[in-house]
Amino acid sequence: MSSGTEQPSGLLAEVDRMRWAMPPQAHDRWVEHLYAEAAGIAEHRVAAAGASTRRAWERRLDRWLTSRATGVPAMLLIFAGVLWLTIVGANYPSSFLAANLIDRGLPFLKGLADAVSLPWWLSGVLLDGMYLTTAWVVSVMLPPMAIFFPLFTILEDFGYLPRVAFVLDNSFRKVGAHGKQALTMCMGFGCNAAGVIATRVIDSPRERLIAIITNNFALCNGRWPTQILIATVFFGALMPGPLQGLTATAAVLTIAVLGVALMFGTSAFLSRTVLKGVASTFSLELPPYRPPAILRTLYTSLIDRTVFVLWRAVLFAMPAGLAIWLISNIHVAGQSVAAWMIAGLDPVGLLIGLNGVILVAYIVAIPANEIVIPTILMLTVLTTGMTEVGSGAGVIFETQGAPLSALLHAGGWTTLTAACLMLFSLIHNPCSTTIYTIYKETGSVRWTVWATLLPIGIGVVLCAAVAAGWHLLAG
Amino acid sequence: MLDRIATEDALKHCHECEYRGRPATAESLAGAMGTPLDDASALLARLVERSFLTAQGQGLYALTDEGRVYARRVVRAHRLYETALARDTGFPESDWHARAERKEHVLTDDEVEHLSQRLGHPRWDPHGDPIPTSEGDLPDLHGLEISGCPEGWTGRITHVEDEPNAPYERITRLGLVAGMRVRILSVDGGRCRISADGRVMTLDAAMAAQVHVGELAPGESIDDGLARLSDLAEGGSARVVGLGPGCRGAERNRLLDLGVVPGSVIEIDLVSPSGNPTAYRIRGASIALRREQADHVYVHLGGTAP
Numbered sequence: 082m083s084s085g086t087e088q089p090s091g092l093l094a095e096v097d098r099m100r101w102a103m104p105p106q107a108h109d110r111w112v113e114h115l116y117a118e119a120a121g122i123a124e125h126r127v128a129a130a131g132a133s134t135r136r137a138w139e140r141r142l143d144r145w146l147t148s149r150a151t152g153v154p155a156m157l158l159i160f161a162g163v164l165w166l167t168i169v170g171a172n173y174p175s176s177f178l179a180a181n182l183i184d185r186g187l188p189f190l191k192g193l194a195d196a197v198s199l200p201w202w203l204s205g206v207l208l209d210g211m212y213l214t215t216a217w218v219v220s221v222m223l224p225p226m227a228i229f230f231p232l233f234t235i236l237e238d239f240g241y242l243p244r245v246a247f248v249l250d251n252s253f254r255k256v257g258a259h260g261k262q263a264l265t266m267c268m269g270f271g272c273n274a275a276g277v278i279a280t281r282v283i284d285s286p287r288e289r290l291i292a293i294i295t296n297n298f299a300l301c302n303g304r305w306p307t308q309i310l311i312a313t314v315f316f317g318a319l320m321p322g323p324l325q326g327l328t329a330t331a332a333v334l335t336i337a338v339l340g341v342a343l344m345f346g347t348s349a350f351l352s353r354t355v356l357k358g359v360a361s362t363f364s365l366e367l368p369p370y371r372p373p374a375i376l377r378t379l380y381t382s383l384i385d386r387t388v389f390v391l392w393r394a395v396l397f398a399m400p401a402g403l404a405i406w407l408i409s410n411i412h413v414a415g416q417s418v419a420a421w422m423i424a425g426l427d428p429v430g431l432l433i434g435l436n437g438v439i440l441v442a443y444i445v446a447i448p449a450n451e452i453v454i455p456t457i458l459m460l461t462v463l464t465t466g467m468t469e470v471g472s473g474a475g476v477i478f479e480t481q482g483a484p485l486s487a488l489l490h491a492g493g494w495t496t497l498t499a500a501c502l503m504l505f506s507l508i509h510n511p512c513s514t515t516i517y518t519i520y521k522e523t524g525s526v527r528w529t530v531w532a533t534l535l536p537i538g539i540g541v542v543l544c545a546a547v548a549a550g551w552h553l554l555a556g
Numbered sequence: 557m558l559d560r561i562a563t564e565d566a567l568k569h570c571h572e573c574e575y576r577g578r579p580a581t582a583e584s585l586a587g588a589m590g591t592p593l594d595d596a597s598a599l600l601a602r603l604v605e606r607s608f609l610t611a612q613g614q615g616l617y618a619l620t621d622e623g624r625v626y627a628r629r630v631v632r633a634h635r636l637y638e639t640a641l642a643r644d645t646g647f648p649e650s651d652w653h654a655r656a657e658r659k660e661h662v663l664t665d666d667e668v669e670h671l672s673q674r675l676g677h678p679r680w681d682p683h684g685d686p687i688p689t690s691e692g693d694l695p696d697l698h699g700l701e702i703s704g705c706p707e708g709w710t711g712r713i714t715h716v717e718d719e720p721n722a723p724y725e726r727i728t729r730l731g732l733v734a735g736m737r738v739r740i741l742s743v744d745g746g747r748c749r750i751s752a753d754g755r756v757m758t759l760d761a762a763m764a765a766q767v768h769v770g771e772l773a774p775g776e777s778i779d780d781g782l783a784r785l786s787d788l789a790e791g792g793s794a795r796v797v798g799l800g801p802g803c804r805g806a807e808r809n810r811l812l813d814l815g816v817v818p819g820s821v822i823e824i825d826l827v828s829p830s831g832n833p834t835a836y837r838i839r840g841a842s843i844a845l846r847r848e849q850a851d852h853v854y855v856h857l858g859g860t861a862p
Contacts, residue, residue, distance in 0.1 A: 101695040104773060105680035106735045106801050109808065113798055117818040120839075129840075143826055152829040247844050251830035254846060260833070284806055285645060357651070363849065364810055367826070367835050367842040 139370050146241070152248045159241070160337070163232045165330040168309050171224035178220035187213060202410075210406025211399045217455035218398040219391065222306045226387045229305060233271065234382040238373035242267050246365055256345050257352030259288035260363040262295075266344060269299030270337075271386065273511055274518040276301075281522075287356050291348050293519055294532040297511045298344040300337050302386075303394070303450030307506045308333045310454055314486050315499035332503070340507050347535065355531075393514070394451035401445055401452050405459045408445075419460060433541055434501030434548030436493060438464065443509065450512050461492040497551045501544045508540030561661050564630045565589055566599050567608060570619050571627035575697055581615045628688040633668045634660040635681035635688075640671055642682040643805030650725040652682070653718040682804065684715035684734030684768070699768035702740070702759070703748055709740045710778045713752070717766035724766060730757045731851060735801030738769060739778050753800060753854060754782035785836070785845075785853035788824060794855035796820045803852035815839035816853055 104110075145151050190212060194204040236242065246263035253260050261283050269276030276296040283289040300308065309329065317329035408419040416424075419441065427437035442456035510533045511519070520529040569588045573580035586596035600617055603609040608623030619627060637656040641647055647655065663671070669690065672678070681687055688694050699714040713736045718724045732752055741749040746761025759767060772778075779797070788794045798818055799808055815838045816822070825842045826835040835844040845853075 097689070097693065100679055101686070103679075104735075105684060108676070109801070110798070113812065113818060116812045120815065120817050120819060147826050147828055147835075149827075149829045149831075247826070247828050247833065247835065250833050250844065250846070251828060254832070260844075260846070287645065287647070357647075363833065363844075363846045364814060365833075365844040366814075367844060369842075 142370065143244070143367075146244050147248055156245060156248060157334070157338075159236070161330055161334050163229065163236070164309075164333055164337075165326060166232060167225050167229045167305075168313060168329050168333070169326045170228045171309070174224040174227075175220055178223065179216075182216040182220055183213070186216060205410060206403060206406055211402040214402030214405060214452065214455050214459060215395055215398045217458060218394050218452055221310060221454055222394060222451055223387070223391055225306050225309055226302055226391065227383065229302065230271065230382040230386040231379050234378045234386075235373045235375070237267075238371065238378055240368050240370045243365055243367050247367060250363065250365070252345055253348070254363070256349035257288075258291050258295075258348040259283045259285065260365060262288070262292040262344075262348070265292050265296060266299045266341070269296045269301060271302055273297055273299065273301045273515040277515060277518045277522055287352075290523065290528060291351050291356055293522060294351060294528065294535065295344045295347050297515065297532065297536050298340040298347065298507070300340050300507055301450065301512075303512060304453075304506050305333075307450070307454050308336055308503055311499050311503055311506075312336075314489065315494075315496055318486065319496075336503050336507050339504075343508065343539065347539070398452045398455065401456060402459075404445055405456060408441075409460070420464060423460070423464060432548065433505070433544035434497050434551065435505060435544065436498060438492060439498075439502055439505070443505075447510075447513055450506070453506065458488070461488055464492070497548060500551075501547055504547060505540050505544050508536050508543060510534070510537045562589075562599055563603065563606075563608075564626075564661055566596075566603060567619070567623055567627040568630055568634075570609060570617060571624065571631060574619055574624075575694070577697075580617045583615075625692050628692040628694065629665070629668075630660050632672075632688040632690070632692075633663045635685055636668060636671045636675065636678070637663065638681050638683070639675055639678050639687070643675065649682075649728040650718075650721055653721070653724075680734075682734070683718055684713065699770045701765060702738070702750070702767040702769050703743060703746050703761070703764040705740050705743070705748075705769060707740055707742055710738065711769045711771055712737050712773075713767060714770040715768040717768070720762075723760075723762040727759070727763050727766065730759075731755065731802060732757065732759075732767070733800075733802040737772065737776075737778055754784055754787075781856050783855055783857045784851050785822060785855050786847050786850035788822070788836075788850075788855070788857060790824045790827065792857060793821055793823045794857050796822060797854040797856060800852040800854055803849070807849065807852075811849070811853065814843050815841070822853075822855070 146155050187208065190208050191204065194208060199207075242264060245267060246260055249263045250260035253262050262280075264282065265276045265279045268279040273296050276299060277293050280289050280292040280296070283292055312329040312332040313325070316332040317325035320328045405419070408422065409417050411418050413421065422441045422444075423437035425437070426440040430436040430438075430440045438457055438460045442453050442460060445456050446453040510516070516529060516533055519532045520526070523529060566585055566589070569585050570580040572578075573584065578584070582593055582597040582600055585591075585600060586593045589596065591599075600609060600611075603623070604611055604617070607620055608626060609617045610620055612618050634656045637659045638652045641652045641655060642649075672687075672690070679687055679689075686695055702713075705711070713732065713734050716724070716727060716732065716734050736752045738750045738752045741751055741756065743749075746764055747758065748764050749756065749758045751757075782797065783794070784800075785794055785796075796816055796818055799811060799816070803811065820839060823837045824834060825837040826844075828834065828844070832847045833844045834847070834850065835842045836850075
């Protein structure tokens with residue numbers, strides 16, 4: 082800024098004085114009139130082809146999807162339908178994959194290893210460790226993902242997600258959050274790291290931080306299989322045949338809705354304490370419905386999401402398999418390292434309704450949620466000594482009298498363990514990728530730590546409360 | 557740093573007194589800063605020593621030229637920062653002052669210049685206070701207290717004082733901001749009932765004391781048919797007149813981008829389960845707005861499609 086002394090000072094000083102005489106909102110009003118002028122020109126000079134009014138069925142559908150009476154039930158029903166299709170549909174391909182990859186593949190590979198006389202430890206590391214974990218990840222995760230992602234993408238393409246944001250916005254406003262958090266939450270149902278990146282659509286920094294920190298409460302695809310598997314084995318099995326799918330769906334939906342409730346709760350907590358403020362501007366376009374391009378949807382959701390996420394899971398599964406094999410086979414003072422860890426963590430685990438195996442699995446599985454269940458299975462196999470599961474048991478999703486159910490019951494699991502595992506799987510620290518993404522997006526160690534410790538703190542407290550309540554009622 | 561904050565706060569106080577034609581004394585400073593009288597006197601003595609102030613006798617103090625330049629630099633930082641908060645952030649209006657109060661002591665001259673440039677060198681802050689130019693230029697004080705105006709008087713809100721905070725918070729909750737056109741409906745002691753851009757509201761005495769008004773520009777009048785988009789009922793239509801002065805920065809641009817411009821005709825498309833937000837049909841698109849935003853859109857109800 083230069084001072085006016087060296088310039089044609091009379092004129093500039095006059096301009097400066099005149100600026101004070103202008104009404105304070107003059108600039109805003111000019112801009113407003115420029116826009117109005119542009120709109121006027123467009124109206125007169127641009128001919129619109131076809132009617133701009135919406136078709137009757139779109140209006141009727143919109144009323145069903147957003148009205149006071151039917152908006153929220155319709156939303157729950159749609160998501161329940163997607164889950165049910167995923168749970169029921171994933172059974173068959175899962176059994177098929179497990180039968181081939183584990184039942185046939187593992188003995189075949191072991192045969193090969195014997196034929197070339199690999200040393201026992203090398204075949205152990207490669208086959209019992211890395212191959213078996215990877216095979217489990219693929220057979221447990223691939224089918225649900227291959228069904229869930231395309232269904233979700235179809236809803237997205239159809240234009241339903243903005244309607245979800247529209248229906249939920251009032252709740253977000255009340256907790257001091259941005260309405261677009263509904264969109265990043267939906268994205269988080271796919272992947273939390275993607276959801277955290279998606280918060281860039283929120284322009285107010287405070288509300289963006291809230292969306293980032295609470296995104297983890299949206300159940301991500303890495304955890305859906307855990308939820309679906311445990312719900313099927315433990316809660317579905319409580320019911321007779323035809324009701325099993327529905328019961329499992331209801332259990333998973335309960336957890337997902339609880340996650341949404343927790344997201345609202347923590348958002349409210351944050352916007353009243355460390356991130357004080359009021360909800361700011363919100364505008365959301367409700368686009369017209371578009372018929373989803375089914376083939377392109379299948380292609381993009383299979384390639385972009387399913388294969389990408391699966392590849393990441395496999396990348397993390399292999400080293401984790403190695404770690405699991407090592408801690409199970411390296412013996413210290415007459416016991417394997419895994420057994421020591423499990424025994425050490427068992428009291429803590431039982432206190433919060435879980436057990437040592439699950440806690441060790443969560444420690445090994447910090448890199449990725451996807452491998453929690455495979456890790457739990459591996460560790461349970463190794464600690465119960467039911468090694469024949471690796472070769473004899475294929476049907477992971479079968480419920481009644483299935484080896485998986487038998488295996489977990491042999492590992493000391495009860496319905497409480499299952500309930501607490503489902504809770505803990507929803508409410509614990511984000512996976513390492515998400516934590517890293519949060520750090521990159523916020524550029525702040527403080528908020529990264531918040532986002533990491535807040536959910537695990539809530540999770541431990543909640544699981545402990547459920548366990549205490551259970552024991553009180555049961556005994 | 558503590559010394560710098562005290563110095564700058566004291567200079568700001570003396571500047572405010574000078575600007576409003578009130579005497580600056582140790583008592584007034586102690587009152588404004590919430591410090592014991594002895595501390596205030598000692599602080600003023602130090603500022604005289606550093607030749608920012610001169611003692612005028614009878615306990616009165618006046619700014620020197622040097623002191624005035626310094627004080628206006630701080631005021632400039634404060635008001636620019638408030639303007640930035642108003643445009644770019646979601647902090648509640650009642651928090652702006654406290655935040656700017658901290659920030660004004662930390663911003664360097666370069667940062668303040670940069671801020672001013674980014675905001676397009678604004679002359680007025682969101683409360684209607686003038687922002688001193690980089691040369692330290694300020695216009696003379698104008699505006700009268702709203703409670704001093706007679707019934708039926710019409711004018712424009714020129715300034716909403718943000719201190720003390722409690723009445724200011726009540727004012728912001730009513731949605732009253734500088735720039736709105738008002739008609740005085742009734743004055744009863746300090747209380748007054750006013751109509752501001754299509755909304756009728758009542759200010760208690762404490763609130764009214766913080767609201768200042770000025771004459772309308774020549775040729776300007778009060779638009780009695782003005783309503784807000786949030787008043788629109790399902791089935792009706794509204795023609796946009798403009799956006800209210802409380803709608804700022806990114807929010808304002810976004811609404812304009814979406815086609816909420818003077819002349820647009822708007823109808824209700826969908827109402828969400830709780831009634832807020834509402835989806836409006838604007839230039840062929842369906843746009844969901846929260847009630848707070850629809851409040852900022854000034855309309856004439858019952859306009860028909862072009």
